Every structure is written in C-alpha cells, then in structure tokens.
Amino acid sequence: MPTLLLGAVAYDPKVVTIWAGFRAWLRDHGLPFDFVLYSNYxxxxxxxxxGRIHAAWNSPLAWLRVRRLAGHHVRPLVMRDTDQDLTSVVVVRADSPFEHLRDLKDHRVAVGAIDSPQATLIPVSLLRHAGLTPGENVTVRRFDVGVGLHGDHIGGERDAARALLTGEADAAAMIDANHLLFSGEGTLPAGSTRVLAHSEPYDHCVLAVHDSAPAGLADRLGELLLSMSYADPGVRPLLDLEGLTEWRPGRTTGFGPLEAAISESAFYDEDGRLTEPEYRP
Structure with a gap:
C-alpha cells in the first residue's frame, strides 16, 4: 500500500515530537503515513x-507561494482553530505622543524577520496604506532571526519588542497573541505599551495536499485529523505542543491581507518565484 508523505519545517526541536506522535496515532488508525523535515519553507x-511530497504543513506565506506555483493542483485540507481570524498590531510605548499610524512619519518601526507574515509583511503593508514608505518617510528596522522559517521562530518579534522598550525604535510590529505573550513574560512590562493599529483579521497555517497524493489517503488524513479530540489523553499533549484544541477544515478566504502584502512588496512574483533580493533562506 502506498504511503502518504507530509513535509514539515523544523523550526523548533518539538516539531519532531509532534509529527512522530501524529505519525504513530495516524498509523494506529490505519493510515500509512510518514513525514520528512525541511530546514526552510x-x-x-x-x-x-x-508533487515530490503529497502534503505539507505550511506557514501562510508558504501556502500562498504553493498556490502561485501549483494552482489548482493543491488544496487546503485542515488548519488549527488557532489559525483563524488573527491580527497583527503596531505597538508604541504607553507614554508616546502617537495617535495614528501616519504619526510615525520620520520615525523608526521595528519589525520581525524579512519573511514573517505577522511581524513584517502585513504590518509594513499597514504602514504603506497609511502613507508611509519604508526608506523614504519611515525607517523600518528588521530583526532577521530564523530567516526561512516564515516567522515561526518568534525571536525577531521579541527583539523588535525589546527595541521598542529600550528606545531604539518608536514602534514595533507583532502578532496580537505575541503582544500578550511578551507582556505576560515581562519582555514588555505590563502597562508599558499600547496598540496603535490593528491589521484586518487573517488566517495563518494550513495543511495542504497535492493532487498527486495516493487515491483516498489525503481525504482520510483530513478525516482523521478532524476526528482528533482534545479530551483524548493520547493526543492532547501533541495538540498542546502544536498549539490547538481542534482541527478545522481548511479554507482559502482568510489570506487577503497577506496576498496584498506579497504583491506590494514583490516578495514573490505571480508565478511564485522569489523576487525579494534581500531574502536568503
């Protein structure tokens, strides 16, 4: 019987634990499944x-590139409950005079890695729509930690937050959940910052499949993942590591802000080729 082969990016050692656990569970439920790890998306x-692999656990940026490269040959299968309707924020110090994004003209904005959807691409798009052009009337300082991991390594966001706190930057960009995380862990002391602007809601990671997948196995993978229960002690630790309480059917409707950001910055061309000269995964 053929085996369904999935790709995942090893952005953290826990990725091995997660997918080895999922592989064992899926095989126990009759699905011939294996995975391979990648160093970058x-x-x-x-x-x-x-079609060299049948499925992949994609960042939102990787998903949009795959769609440009492969078109109708790929489709979303599932995503986490925590991947839907997220927002990025631009944060300033609580005592700063800024009231609107346009007030950041001629000031410094700290962002994450060059390929981070949530901490760079989408927030810089927000700046552009407020009339701020990086390198012209606003200075964007990137923190290129984990380049090639599409922001999964949040070190760049954390460094941007620290730059805001120390006064190296006048604003910082991050995903809303990490603003809460950084406040809770003390990177941004409670009450030291406030949100200047939010992005539109967007979706994040997607497990996608290629139409070269062995007949029926891709759909069975989706069925099994959707059947996972957080109440099951056998899978709950894996779901906790992966950051979800349930899998949901994949959708394509939540990627407008990132699609726009990719096109505005010419990160990829319309055929999915890399066109950002400073990006070296």
Whole structure:
C-alpha cells in the first residue's frame, strides 16, 4: 500500500515530537503515513508544488507561494482553530505622543524577520496604506532571526519588542497573541505599551495536499485529523505542543491581507518565484 508523505519545517526541536506522535496515532488508525523535515519553507513549498511530497504543513506565506506555483493542483485540507481570524498590531510605548499610524512619519518601526507574515509583511503593508514608505518617510528596522522559517521562530518579534522598550525604535510590529505573550513574560512590562493599529483579521497555517497524493489517503488524513479530540489523553499533549484544541477544515478566504502584502512588496512574483533580493533562506 502506498504511503502518504507530509513535509514539515523544523523550526523548533518539538516539531519532531509532534509529527512522530501524529505519525504513530495516524498509523494506529490505519493510515500509512510518514513525514520528512525541511530546514526552510521555500524548499518545502517547491517540493509540494512539484508533487515530490503529497502534503505539507505550511506557514501562510508558504501556502500562498504553493498556490502561485501549483494552482489548482493543491488544496487546503485542515488548519488549527488557532489559525483563524488573527491580527497583527503596531505597538508604541504607553507614554508616546502617537495617535495614528501616519504619526510615525520620520520615525523608526521595528519589525520581525524579512519573511514573517505577522511581524513584517502585513504590518509594513499597514504602514504603506497609511502613507508611509519604508526608506523614504519611515525607517523600518528588521530583526532577521530564523530567516526561512516564515516567522515561526518568534525571536525577531521579541527583539523588535525589546527595541521598542529600550528606545531604539518608536514602534514595533507583532502578532496580537505575541503582544500578550511578551507582556505576560515581562519582555514588555505590563502597562508599558499600547496598540496603535490593528491589521484586518487573517488566517495563518494550513495543511495542504497535492493532487498527486495516493487515491483516498489525503481525504482520510483530513478525516482523521478532524476526528482528533482534545479530551483524548493520547493526543492532547501533541495538540498542546502544536498549539490547538481542534482541527478545522481548511479554507482559502482568510489570506487577503497577506496576498496584498506579497504583491506590494514583490516578495514573490505571480508565478511564485522569489523576487525579494534581500531574502536568503
């Protein structure tokens, strides 16, 4: 019997634990399944688009690149409950004079890694729509930690937050959940910052499949993942590590803000080729 092969990016050692656990559970439920690990999302996206792997756990940026590369040959299968309707924020110090994004003209904004959807691409798009052009009337300082991991390594966001706190930047960009995290862990002391602007809601990671997948196995993978219960002690630790309480059917409707940001910045071209000259995963 053929085996369904999935790709995942090893942005953290826990990725091995997560997918080894999922593999054992899926095999116990009759699905011939295995996974391979990648060092960056670009190679994984190219391999999924070409059908060298059958499925992939994609960042939102990788998903949009795969769609440009492969078109109707790929489809979303599932996503986490925590991947839907997220927002990015631009944060300033609580005592700053800024009231609107446009007030950041001629000031400094700290962002995450060059390929972070939530901490760079979407927030910089917000700046553009407020009339701020990086390198012209606003200075954008990137913190390129974990380049190639599409922001999964949040070190760049954390460094941007620290730059705001120390006065190296006048504003910082991050996903809303990490603003809460940084406040809770003390990176941003409680009450030291406030949100200047929010992005529109958007979706995040997607497990996608290629139409080269063995007949019926991709759909069975989706059925099994959707059947996972947080009440099951056998899978709950894996779900906690992966940051979800339930899998949901994948959707394509939540990627407008990132699609716009990719096109505005010419990060990829319309055929999915890398066109950002400073990006070296």
């Amino acid at each position: 670009e190679r994984q996206a190219e391999d999924l688009a070409s």
